[in-house]
Amino acid sequence: MAPTEAIMDVDMKDVNSPTTETETEVPKKDVDTVTTEDIREQLRQVEKSVMTKEPRFVFRVLRSLPNTRRRLNQVVLRRIIHHSYGAANKDKESLLNIVGGDESMEQASPLQRARSNKQGSLAPLPEVDAYIHMLVLLHCIDNNRIQEGIVCSDHLMQKIVAQNRRTLDLLAARCYFYHSRTYELASKLDTIRSFLHSRLRTCTLRKDFEGQAVLINCLLRNYLFYNLYDQADKLVSKSVFPESGSNNEWSRYLYYLGRIKAIQLEYSQAHTHLLQAIRKAPQHTAVGFKQTVQKLLVTVELLLGDIPERKLFRQSTMRYALAPYFQMTQAVRLGDIHRFNKVLETYGNMFQADHTYTLIIRLRHNVIKTAIRAISLSYSRISLADIATKLMLDSAEDVEFIVAKAIRDGVIEALLDHEGKFMQSKESIDLYSTKEPQVAFHQRIAFCLQIHNQSVKAMRFPPKAYNKDLESAEERREREQQDLEYAKEMAEEDDDGFP
Incomplete structure (x- = not known):
């Protein structure tokens, strides 16, 4: 039996060996190639969102942005720029200069080269153009190339200001945030304050709620960066934060x-x-x-x-x-x-x-x-000089004023003797005979009710989801016709039952 088992083992190894060789022959793509393909798919999703007027495809792209950001490098960006812009496009050369590197870093296929030369000066969609500029801006921020980032960010803002497209609103809102972040890293936030105000007015008039939420937060961060709390408070009182803003923007605003x-x-x-x-x-x-x-x-x-x-x-x-x-x-x-x-x-x-x-x-x-409070609970009577020693204060006169204020604010229950220079604590009363338990219970109930109300307000439903259960006009006519026919049949049956 032993030789047979050995032969069987050898046969099994021979059978499995071609499969292993086949698996090893499959070429594995490098990380840059996979990242480039993922970004191209994201660009297709952006184009699909523009064609179908559905913002959920852009939402999907923006949700994957943190993962894409970690994999960005010069090679990937240069491939994307060559793939998206024509050879004679002006933005192509400026973006390549910002990204840096040289042609030897790329490994583009001849098909991609031919496609780029064939496109000529043809420009991509404004949404695709804004997304590529945003990727380049993120690369500059992550590599601490702030001056190049400022140049890219200014160019991006010029493109967004020149457009009036609702399909660009979500991408523009994210671009406003990174524009403000770039100038914050350069310690030049005060130079873009008027620009943010003008964009906030525009977004408010266009009902761009996401952009409005982002710009309000950028302005508040701008004011707080320079400790301008009064101006920040005026902005909060004069503006209305959109309720439909995302949870992330609501968190920053709060x-x-x-x-x-x-x-x-x-x-x-x-x-x-x-x-x-x-x-x-x-x-x-x-x-x-x-x-x-x-x-x-x-x-x-x-x-x-x-x-x-x-x-x-x-x-x-x-x-x-x-x-x-x-x-x-x-x-x-x-x-x-x-x-x-x-x-x-x-x-x-x-x-x-x-x-x-x-x-x-x-x-x-x-x-x-x-x-x-601890001293009043520990001592029924204590001199002000001893209190000053325990509190490490200079004089007993300062202690007298501090104790008097504590008694007035209700921090302690005690009497202060000015002539005798001492504090005498009153007898402790039953806490449950006061209003403190009621106040604490009221705070808990108010907190629970507030969470319930906020949870109800935070519920989201698909747009026009209530129309699914509603019948159309044609279906209603068919149903009414069937009801009439059924009523006639019932009447005929009743007539047949009574000769």
């Missing part, structure tokens, strides 16, 4: 709105806007955006007197980004002035980069209030 309200001491509204921004943000991506929002949200919660949950700081995506804010939260919770000053000194530059330094400076009063 974040900017939260920053404005926080600076204006409207912490409750800022907290509401920031929570909505996190809920509308993508669940599995945009980690950097969610980290930025959480940093501001933690600061606002501390200013409101609340302590964020510890599990927030333990998340894998938030642990390192929120480490300074976790130490700040511990200092505020314990009312430790020394620890607060140490954290502020250590991470001051990081707080300034996060645009939370101004708000964190305000937390000093919260730390003092927390410390005074």
Whole structure:
């Protein structure tokens, strides 16, 4: 039996060997060729969207843009430019100069060369032209070629301004964002502010909701970049953000709105806007955006007197980004002035980069209030000099004013003796006999109702989906004719039943 099994094994190997050789003979395409084919398919989808007037094909292309962006290089872009533009087209030479490289980097087939020469000066569709320019702009941004990116972006904006096509609106909205991003990297955001305002007026008149949403966010980011909070607030009050805007644009808008309200001491509204921004943000991506929002949200919660949950700081995506804010939260919770000053000194530059330094400076009063509340609960009577020692303040007179303000704000229940220079705490009362449980319960109910209303408003349906169940005029006539015939048959049957 053993020799037979050996022969069978050898036969099986001989049978399988040609298949393996066939599989190895199939040539594998390199990454640049696959990327070029994918972009060509995207260009066909854009053309299909223009011909059929269906924006969903452009949506599909824009959704795949992050993946395409990671695979862009000079070889791919030069192939796409040669494939899309004629030999005598003016844009072809300018784009090739921006991309860089030389002819030796390309491996275009003779068929593609002949097609490019045959096209002559024929230009692609404006939508295809805008998409190719946007890809070149993204390549410049990712490779830190800001000056070339500015040239490409200005050229792209000139093309978009000259067009008035509804099929170009979605691509134009994305181009506005990258145009603003390019000038932000060059620290020249103030130079395009008037251009963004003019485009916002145009998009508002043309009912271009996506472009309107993107331009409002670009203007808000422009103002906040230079700390022009008053002008940003005026823009919010004078403009209406479109409800049909995408969730990503809504997330950005709510974040900017939260920053404005926080600076204006409207912490409750800022907290509401920031929570909505996190809920509308993508669940599995945009980690950097969610980290930025959480940093501001933690600061606002501390200013409101609340302590964020510890599990927030333990998340894998938030642990390192929120480490300074976790130490700040511990200092505020314990009312430790020394620890607060140490954290502020250590991470001051990081707080300034996060645009939370101004708000964190305000937390000093919260730390003092927390410390005074802890002291009032621990001591029934304590001198102002001892309070100054515990709070590491210079004089007892400053402590007297701080304690008086805490009593007036309802932070503590105590009496202040000016002549005796001491603070005497009142007996603690039953918390459930006050209105605090009712207020907390009301906040929870309002929060749940708000989520329900926002979920209902966020529901999306296909356009004219209700027409599927409705019958046409011809079908209605046929149904009525059948009903009449059926009624006559029923009448005849009734007549036959009664002679």
